[in-house]
Amino acid sequence: MEENELILLLKQSSKEAFTTLYKKYWKQVYNFSRLYLTSQSIAEEVVQEVFIKVWESRDFLREDENFKGLLFIITRNLIFNIHRKSVNEDFYKITVLSAMESSYDIEEEIEAKNLSEYIDLLIAELPPRRREIFNLSRKENKAYKEIALLLNISEKTVENQISEALKYLRKNIVLLSLFV
Numbered sequence: 313m314e315e316n317e318l319i320l321l322l323k324q325s326s327k328e329a330f331t332t333l334y335k336k337y338w339k340q341v342y343n344f345s346r347l348y349l350t351s352q353s354i355a356e357e358v359v360q361e362v363f364i365k366v367w368e369s370r371d372f373l374r375e376d377e378n379f380k381g382l383l384f385i386i387t388r389n390l391i392f393n394i395h396r397k398s399v400n401e402d403f404y405k406i407t408v409l410s411a412m413e414s415s416y417d418i419e420e421e422i423e424a425k426n427l428s429e430y431i432d433l434l435i436a437e438l439p440p441r442r443r444e445i446f447n448l449s450r451k452e453n454k455a456y457k458e459i460a461l462l463l464n465i466s467e468k469t470v471e472n473q474i475s476e477a478l479k480y481l482r483k484n485i486v487l488l489s490l491f492v
Contacts, residue, residue, distance in 0.1 A: 316375035323370050330370075334363050337380065341387050346450045347431060348391045350478060358394070362386045427485070434484050438477055445470055446477040 313332070321329035341362050345355040365386050366373075373382075435443060445463070448454045449470070454462070456470040463470075 315379055319373050319375040319379060322366075323373055323375075325370065330363075330367060333366070333379070337383055338363070340380075341383055342453070343450060344384070344387055345391060346453075347478075347481060349394065350474065352453075352455065354394065358387060358390050361390055431481060431485070434481050435477075438480065442473045442477050445473040449474055 315333075318329045318333055322333065338359055341359045342355055345358040346352070349355045349358065362383060366383070373379075435446060438446060445459055448459045448462070449456070456467045456474070459465075459470045460467045
Protein backbone atom coordinates (compact mmCIF):
# COMPACT_ATOMS: atom_id res chain seq x y z
CA MET A 313 0.00 0.00 0.00
CA GLU A 314 1.29 3.46 -0.90
CA GLU A 315 2.34 5.81 1.88
CA ASN A 316 -0.23 8.46 0.93
CA GLU A 317 -2.98 5.82 1.18
CA LEU A 318 -1.72 4.88 4.63
CA ILE A 319 -1.82 8.55 5.68
CA LEU A 320 -5.41 8.86 4.45
CA LEU A 321 -6.37 5.77 6.45
CA LEU A 322 -4.48 7.06 9.49
CA LYS A 323 -6.45 10.31 9.27
CA GLN A 324 -9.55 8.11 9.55
CA SER A 325 -8.09 6.62 12.77
CA SER A 326 -7.04 3.33 11.18
CA LYS A 327 -4.95 1.44 13.72
CA GLU A 328 -3.76 -0.90 10.96
CA ALA A 329 -2.38 2.03 8.95
CA PHE A 330 -0.71 3.39 12.09
CA THR A 331 0.84 -0.01 12.81
CA THR A 332 2.11 -0.31 9.25
CA LEU A 333 3.72 3.14 9.38
CA TYR A 334 5.19 2.38 12.80
CA LYS A 335 6.72 -0.90 11.59
CA LYS A 336 8.09 0.83 8.52
CA TYR A 337 9.76 3.76 10.32
CA TRP A 338 10.40 2.93 14.00
CA LYS A 339 13.94 1.71 13.42
CA GLN A 340 14.94 4.83 11.47
CA VAL A 341 13.56 7.04 14.27
CA TYR A 342 15.38 4.91 16.85
CA ASN A 343 18.72 4.98 15.00
CA PHE A 344 18.53 8.73 14.51
CA SER A 345 17.73 9.17 18.21
CA ARG A 346 20.69 7.01 19.23
CA LEU A 347 23.06 9.38 17.43
CA TYR A 348 22.23 11.97 20.07
CA LEU A 349 21.13 9.91 23.06
CA THR A 350 23.44 7.59 24.95
CA SER A 351 20.62 5.77 26.71
CA GLN A 352 18.86 3.00 24.83
CA SER A 353 15.77 3.36 27.02
CA ILE A 354 15.50 7.11 26.39
CA ALA A 355 15.85 6.51 22.64
CA GLU A 356 13.04 3.94 22.87
CA GLU A 357 10.93 6.50 24.75
CA VAL A 358 11.59 9.04 22.00
CA VAL A 359 10.36 6.53 19.40
CA GLN A 360 7.17 6.00 21.42
CA GLU A 361 6.68 9.74 21.87
CA VAL A 362 7.18 10.42 18.15
CA PHE A 363 4.48 7.96 17.20
CA ILE A 364 2.17 9.17 19.96
CA LYS A 365 2.49 12.65 18.47
CA VAL A 366 1.78 11.25 15.00
CA TRP A 367 -1.37 9.55 16.30
CA GLU A 368 -2.51 12.63 18.23
CA SER A 369 -2.00 14.92 15.24
CA ARG A 370 -3.26 12.51 12.58
CA ASP A 371 -6.13 14.85 11.64
CA PHE A 372 -3.60 17.47 10.51
CA LEU A 373 -1.45 15.17 8.39
CA ARG A 374 -1.36 15.77 4.66
CA GLU A 375 -0.97 12.78 2.41
CA ASP A 376 0.83 14.85 -0.21
CA GLU A 377 3.63 15.86 2.21
CA ASN A 378 6.67 13.76 3.11
CA PHE A 379 5.85 11.61 6.14
CA LYS A 380 9.47 10.63 6.72
CA GLY A 381 10.41 14.32 6.86
CA LEU A 382 7.71 14.91 9.44
CA LEU A 383 9.06 12.05 11.57
CA PHE A 384 12.54 13.57 11.37
CA ILE A 385 11.27 16.99 12.52
CA ILE A 386 9.29 15.52 15.43
CA THR A 387 12.23 13.34 16.50
CA ARG A 388 14.68 16.21 16.23
CA ASN A 389 12.47 18.47 18.33
CA LEU A 390 12.00 15.83 21.02
CA ILE A 391 15.75 15.25 21.20
CA PHE A 392 16.35 18.99 21.39
CA ASN A 393 13.90 19.21 24.28
CA ILE A 394 15.77 16.44 26.09
CA HIS A 395 19.12 18.15 25.55
CA ARG A 396 17.97 21.70 26.17
CA LYS A 397 19.26 21.88 29.74
CA SER A 398 22.26 19.61 29.46
CA VAL A 399 24.09 20.71 26.34
CA ASN A 400 26.49 23.62 25.83
CA GLU A 401 25.24 27.08 24.97
CA ASP A 402 26.06 26.92 21.25
CA PHE A 403 24.09 23.72 20.79
CA TYR A 404 21.25 25.24 22.83
CA LYS A 405 21.10 28.26 20.50
CA ILE A 406 20.88 25.97 17.49
CA THR A 407 18.06 23.98 19.10
CA VAL A 408 16.07 27.11 19.91
CA LEU A 409 16.33 28.25 16.29
CA SER A 410 15.32 24.81 15.06
CA ALA A 411 12.40 24.57 17.47
CA MET A 412 11.05 27.83 16.06
CA GLU A 413 10.64 26.23 12.66
CA SER A 414 6.97 25.49 12.31
CA SER A 415 6.79 23.53 9.07
CA TYR A 416 8.88 21.26 6.93
CA ASP A 417 9.47 21.29 3.22
CA ILE A 418 11.59 19.68 0.55
CA GLU A 419 14.62 21.79 1.53
CA GLU A 420 14.51 20.38 5.06
CA GLU A 421 14.23 16.88 3.67
CA ILE A 422 17.31 17.49 1.53
CA GLU A 423 19.12 18.96 4.55
CA ALA A 424 18.19 15.87 6.58
CA LYS A 425 19.54 13.60 3.86
CA ASN A 426 22.72 15.66 3.63
CA LEU A 427 23.07 15.58 7.42
CA SER A 428 22.67 11.82 7.41
CA GLU A 429 25.34 11.49 4.71
CA TYR A 430 27.60 13.87 6.64
CA ILE A 431 27.15 11.81 9.81
CA ASP A 432 28.07 8.66 7.87
CA LEU A 433 31.25 10.40 6.69
CA LEU A 434 32.05 11.44 10.26
CA ILE A 435 31.53 7.87 11.48
CA ALA A 436 33.91 6.66 8.75
CA GLU A 437 36.56 9.03 10.14
CA LEU A 438 36.45 7.47 13.61
CA PRO A 439 39.36 5.25 14.62
CA PRO A 440 38.64 1.67 13.46
CA ARG A 441 37.92 0.15 16.89
CA ARG A 442 35.73 3.11 17.96
CA ARG A 443 33.85 2.95 14.65
CA GLU A 444 33.30 -0.80 15.11
CA ILE A 445 31.97 -0.30 18.65
CA PHE A 446 29.80 2.63 17.57
CA ASN A 447 28.30 0.71 14.63
CA LEU A 448 27.59 -2.33 16.80
CA SER A 449 25.75 -0.06 19.23
CA ARG A 450 23.93 2.26 16.85
CA LYS A 451 23.46 0.31 13.65
CA GLU A 452 23.11 -3.20 15.06
CA ASN A 453 21.38 -2.05 18.28
CA LYS A 454 23.61 -4.14 20.51
CA ALA A 455 23.76 -3.39 24.23
CA TYR A 456 27.06 -2.33 25.80
CA LYS A 457 27.31 -5.66 27.60
CA GLU A 458 26.80 -7.56 24.33
CA ILE A 459 29.48 -5.52 22.61
CA ALA A 460 31.89 -6.00 25.50
CA LEU A 461 31.43 -9.78 25.35
CA LEU A 462 31.65 -9.87 21.57
CA LEU A 463 34.88 -7.84 21.43
CA ASN A 464 36.36 -9.18 24.67
CA ILE A 465 36.61 -5.73 26.27
CA SER A 466 35.06 -4.15 29.37
CA GLU A 467 31.66 -2.48 29.35
CA LYS A 468 33.40 0.67 30.60
CA THR A 469 35.59 0.64 27.48
CA VAL A 470 32.49 0.32 25.31
CA GLU A 471 30.84 3.18 27.19
CA ASN A 472 33.95 5.38 26.84
CA GLN A 473 34.29 4.64 23.12
CA ILE A 474 30.61 5.44 22.47
CA SER A 475 30.92 8.62 24.53
CA GLU A 476 34.00 9.74 22.57
CA ALA A 477 32.33 8.94 19.26
CA LEU A 478 29.24 10.95 20.21
CA LYS A 479 31.36 13.90 21.38
CA TYR A 480 33.13 13.87 18.03
CA LEU A 481 29.85 13.69 16.10
CA ARG A 482 28.18 16.42 18.15
CA LYS A 483 31.18 18.74 17.85
CA ASN A 484 31.33 18.33 14.07
CA ILE A 485 27.57 18.61 13.61
CA VAL A 486 27.53 21.84 15.63
CA LEU A 487 30.42 23.13 13.48
CA LEU A 488 28.49 22.20 10.33
CA SER A 489 25.40 24.00 11.65
CA LEU A 490 27.40 27.17 12.20
CA PHE A 491 28.50 27.22 8.56
CA VAL A 492 25.15 26.35 6.99
